[in-house]
Amino acid sequence: MITVLSLFPEEISSSMNLSEKLASIFNTAIIGFLVVIVVMAIIWAILEIFGRIFGKEKAEDAPEAKEAPAVPAAEEESGAAEEELVAVITAAVAAASEKPASSFRVVSFRRAGRS
Amino acid sequence: MLETLKNFWESTGLAIAAADPETLIKYLIMYVIIGILLYLAIVRKFEPMLLLPIAFGMLLANIPGQELIHTELFFVDHPDYGQILQEGGLIDMLYLGVKLGIYPSLIFMGIGAMTDFSPMIANPKSLMLGAAAQLGVFVSYAGAVFLGFSAAAAAAIAIIGGADGPTAILVTKELAPVLLGAIAIAAYSYMALIPMIQPPIMKLVTTKKERAIKMTALRKVSKKELILFPIIVTGVVCLILPSAAPLIGFLMLGNLFNVTGVVDRLSKTAQNELINIVTICLGVSVGATANAESFLSLPTVCIILLGLAAFCFSTLGGLLGGKLMCRLTGGRINPLIGSAGVSAVPMAARVSQIVGQKEDPSNFLLMHAMGPNVAGVIGSAIAAGWFLSCFG
Known part of the structure; x- marks a missing residue:
């Protein structure tokens, strides 16, 4: 034992x-x-x-890499905030399109509405 | 009537436990341990998918008088499967999947179907971080041998450092089945504790400047690469280490299901229903091997300490590999991704991301850390194959 x-x-x-x-x-x-x-x-x-x-x-x-649906940048975000936003948009596009984040690149973005 | 009541009382677990005070104390200690594991799984949500069935399996195995599992039928050199089928209980039948090495391979198939190897294919250097992070496996092997464990038992304990539950279970059931419960519980508990174990070591080994390094975006990986990768890795690894085939072969089969896109139903089954069913059977049956007699012993204490050492040294190995690569590439690799080489997908990669982001909130290391993270799965399977080829 x-x-x-x-x-x-x-x-x-x-x-x-x-x-x-x-x-x-x-x-x-x-x-x-x-x-x-x-x-x-x-x-x-x-x-x-x-x-x-x-x-x-x-x-x-x-x-050229396949790009995510994007429109010309109308306004600039600065530094860390912009990079964070790009990461969020990349994750959202990847989730919506069911494709890996490495398969596209976010080149520009702009605010769609101001409410 | 009194005779009937007396017979009934004698058949209860309470009477069996009360008959021997020493046994009763052991059971009570086991219930405290089971309570802690259930608390960690349910309240703290630490690896609940496995800790919950493991803890419940322990509970079932530690009810005096239960006839669900008979570990003595399995923990012999040549188990008599005919006897097991005739005399075994429910968990004996489930445990056959562990004993015959079926569950770990099926779980690896599910993991393969869920894993995206593209960060590693895009940055193949990360494979070396996955290799460096196996340091803890071999350091704890040395520690276990020095403590007086047999070489085979030392190998089973050491593989905890691979931070991969199914791998640890496969190696242990082959090399030291009597330690299965303790090793499985240690492996899954430490995997759950990775967010607490790794960050202090990461901060100790790396400088502020290194932690803030931003890495360039990974290249896109083509579908041809994704399809060829599992086939070639299976060929290469299994030719060199045939004993790694049950893990690497099934990991890559699951991945091939996923990346080809032609067998969606198989892929979805492997990564959902099949892995879930197997996880239940594996968890309950592995937990049930941890009975009071075998679990409350000096080896268990040693396993817990050696397992912690294995995790720490694996983290250290990955970080040192990361620092070396950082130097060799002129500061283009953030050494923090090295700690993700300990496997434990994706928790270790998340820890790299969190620690990196604490230094610089705009730093996104997650995808870069996934490379060494999945490389760690392959690395620990190779280490397991090595041990099995030595002692299996």
Whole structure:
């Protein structure tokens, strides 16, 4: 029976000495971390190739990004307020059109009514 | 009549609990823990989708005399499935989905269908942040080995640092099933506590100037890229680490359902009904493995401490990776997005956004942080595959 006072039960405890523990840490932890980094780096390399191929293809097909319905800017907002507004508009257009926010760009906006 | 009443009393949970004061105390402690978990899920809304069924599963498993689950049938080297089917209770049947590794893969399929990988494809450097944020997994492995856990149990505990519930469950059920309840509860509790765990480390490791860095808009990702990505990642990762196939394979299958747009019904099922049903079965059955006998023990205390260390070191690893990238790119990467590499989608990315915005309210890091965030899911699945290939 496992109680609060008992040490680890047999099935999850080890009798490794210090050198065996260090070997286990090297073989599993350090090599494992390197494996994760190498596999992720391979995927990174593949995605970079993707970017070169498809980025160029896209540039030839459509030189300009698809823009959200927008009208010429009539008035300027300044600094932080304007950027916040752009973020809000981007989120609203993405939600309404059910398209990712990365698929369009808000280039200008103006107030529609003044009530 | 008295005999009937006596027999009835002896069959009740109250009589069974009262027969042994030591057992009664254990049950009472478990009820306090269950109460705290239910409070966190219902009142504080911390990961309620999983903490609620897990806590309720714990409650069911800690009723004296219940016949719903028999963990002793599962926690052996070679479970007798015939015996389980004949003698098992309701939760024994549900637990078969955990034991056979079905639920984590199906949940990963749903996550894949819900995940937009385009921020990562647009900025593939973020993959390295997802890799760096696995630091905590391997640091806590070392810690667990030093504390005296077996290598397999240490691996199961360490994967808590991947901040991914299904991954932790898959690895634990394979390597240290007796720890499943404690590890699952630690993993989901810490995921819920990410908004409290990460910000102090983020502020400690980064400078004010670094936190205020604004990143340029991400490029648009074509549909061809989105479709090729899951197919190629499955091929690459599963060829190198076949043991990661149950996670990566199903994650990418779900994503392929979504991005192709030709199987909308499958995609919607994977990300709604299926994942919801599986979450209920997984939560209840995993929670039910946390009975008083196995849960109230020294290993559980160690798991809770090592899990916290794993989360902290994973956050640190991601941030250090972010700082390195910031240097290498001449200050174009905000290191705060590195902490999102701990997986826990999308909460970790939201934390990056919130901490960045506190420094500069006009800074929007969310989409940039989603890259390392989804990369973290892949990274933790690779780490899990590594452990399974070593000890599985």
